[in-house]
Amino acid sequence: MGQEERRERLAELAPDQLDELESEDEEDDQRLPELPNVEEYDQVRMRMAPNPNGPWHLGSARMPAVIGTYKDIYDGWMLCRFDDTDPETKRPDLDAYDQILDAVGYLGFEPDEVLRASDRLDIYYSHARDLIDEGGAYTCSCPQAEFSEMKNAGEACPHRDKDTETVHEEFEAMVAGEYSEGEMVLRVKTDIKHKNPALRDFVAFRIIETPHPREEAAEYRCWPMLDFQSGIDDHLTGVTHIIRGIDLQDSAKKQRFVYDYFGWEYPEVVHWGHVNVDGYDVAMSTSTIKELVDSGELDGWDDPRAPTLASLRRRGIRGEAIVDAMVELGTSTSNVDLAMSAIYSENRERIDDETDRAFMIRDRDDGGAVELPLSGGPDAGHPPIHPEHDDRGRRDIPVGAGVMLEATDLPQEGERVWLKGYGCVRYTGEGLEYVDADIDVTREDDVAIVHWVPAEDNREVLMRTPDGDVTGYAESTLEAYEADELLQFERVGFVRVDGHDDGRTTVYFAHN
């Protein structure tokens, strides 16, 4: 009895037990650990805070995948906040804002609200002024290296005890653009002797003279650092649960100092480790990919060799498959390796049943396509469109005068091979001769079953894969499929049809 069948029987015999079974199934799907102290909040509110300095790579998907899944589990609220407060070293890419939102949609999520930090400078300034009033911040003109030395020694710098008036004046001068880069910063007063040197009097605002690429923010010169900006925003937007990488572990500790000055409650925090992905030659780094795209080594962000979301999308991989694989990784703080095969497996499960089959002969360096005359058999082969769904019909592939096989499928001279959906043929050394045989020979005599295409009536194919491009020939039914449709090339793998040029179809390889 199959699973479906079993379920139906159970529904007849014991409907209440079925309910139980199904609710258990649902729990199984929620593979993420419980968020801490959820019961203390009316609503779980989370944010993803991408830096829009380029389109997303695969690792970036973890943030929307996990946070979005929590949103679904707790019926929560999700903000997408672009932390674009460094116009220079992490210079925002104007296209990336929409590309990222698009990628979030591809993964199947939609933020409840979208904010850009670069729209909110006046809010940060006003909180900085409040912090100065609280005695929680001071302007500092120490050269970086000197401050670092004092800090490491646990010594306060001479500016730490400035009077509030002066600090206000100097901060306003920072905002007004009266200092040049490196001349003045605003520091949060933490604990200069804190045992963790990373937490001692960190910078909250600095001067950046390079204008922000967004027109709306181009006039600002005094920019907040992430720890200040995101701390303020998390509170102002009512975030209850912060979920982010271990690289920001100290961030929470820094931000607590600011929260303490303001008397705010710090949100719950969950940290996860870094994700590595196997199966790619190209490093999963925005800057590396950007270089390769700019230099032309990659055709673009959606080049199948790039470990990007755009690439997986073009290959026909469903966003949910990526989400499930990411969710399966959980939220542990150790670094994790994500196997691409896990994504492929999730994807295969989703598309196998609905994907039509077709034949494609690869013309590879390690064993190309061979063309052979064929005589004595029927005019055409009729393999099913899907092996498990007869109702979807059969393909009609005329053989004409001959067929093409992949060289590695060619039998020894005098031996037989079964052309899938057509019949048995014998290789004479010159060509193929039809042999009237039953399918049993494939089992009893170990006659191999292979795929094939007509030598003449075929369609040239360019198959782009993560390991490089492969050319080949497919049955001409391929022309009927529109861009974006998925196919399984039997014995080769799943592909997404990308488009038809004159005489040639381009497909992107997903996985086998």
Place this chain on the structure above:
RNA sequence: GCUCCAGUGGAGUAGCGGCCAAACUCACGGCCCUCUCACGGCCGAGCCCCCGGUUCGAAUCCGGGCUGGAGCACCA
């Protein structure tokens, strides 16, 4: 160097004092099914970092070590 975090089969996750000679997903090997190397089914191999301690009992608690990671930026 200082600070913090983590260590369960090949990869990931669960278990968090007895039900654990450890479960699940992916990968791997074999067999079966099959006109695909897909899908499906069955079987298999393989794991609690080390050393001490607490306890009747530890993968689970404590201490030390080892290993790995993160931070110590006027990056995010």
